[in-house]
Amino acid sequence: MNDLEEIKTLKYRYLRALDTKNWDAFADTLTADVTGNYGASLSFTNRDDLVGFMRASVGPGIVTEHRVGHPEITVDDDTAAGRWYLQDRVIAPEFSFMLFGAAFYTDRYRRTADGWRISATGYDRTYEAKLSLDDLPSFALDVGPAILTEEP
Template structure:
């Protein structure tokens, strides 16, 4: 039997996963995942364990890459110690050194497992609904200040 507490705990887990990703808090990010987590972010980006996924994010989304991930409209189904979740994602990626910005939307599909340490993500990935890219040269007034929440 599941409770609303399980659903709320899964929501908080997903929010923590995204906050840790955007602030580059890799220890917290790693703590949201099971060791055997799988990740599927499209045809060329897949992972079969936590080490691979965290290492990729740590090296690919480093200090020079600013990200913003927002999810809402969760659809969470809990069955015992397993759960599934679907989320609407809006994201933005900025790489000022390359004068690049991407923004888009997708639907996350996650699986969760209840562990001794609480709920953890055991599979995650998304299917894009759109992705738009632009050069920051097209925005001559663009200026970026990075706040202290980003771990550099």
């Protein structure tokens, strides 16, 4: 597999691990010194803090869906940069809340002894919409087995 395909696969694994709450696999996509910037008030300077926040905030009661496409990736030896178009959805049934939106992810990647890893990630929103599930009287949610409720 060439560098571009490996980086695409890495990004898809990052999102799959996030949406299935597989925190070990999620951590494995990141360098130890990863930086994360998910908006004006949400930033991180290392893997442990970023993964810890996601584990605490996007637990089993929160359903997420992240889709990326239109990758623009440039590779320069053992580093790379990428931009992705993101569409996402967050459903919090306990709070009768749904968010959906779009953004552009900006990533940096580093080749390590274990392959490509994300060394910086973040996004800038193009829009974000929020609604109360109370406004959708027919809303019903069934969560499939792909979402982990405990660590594997």
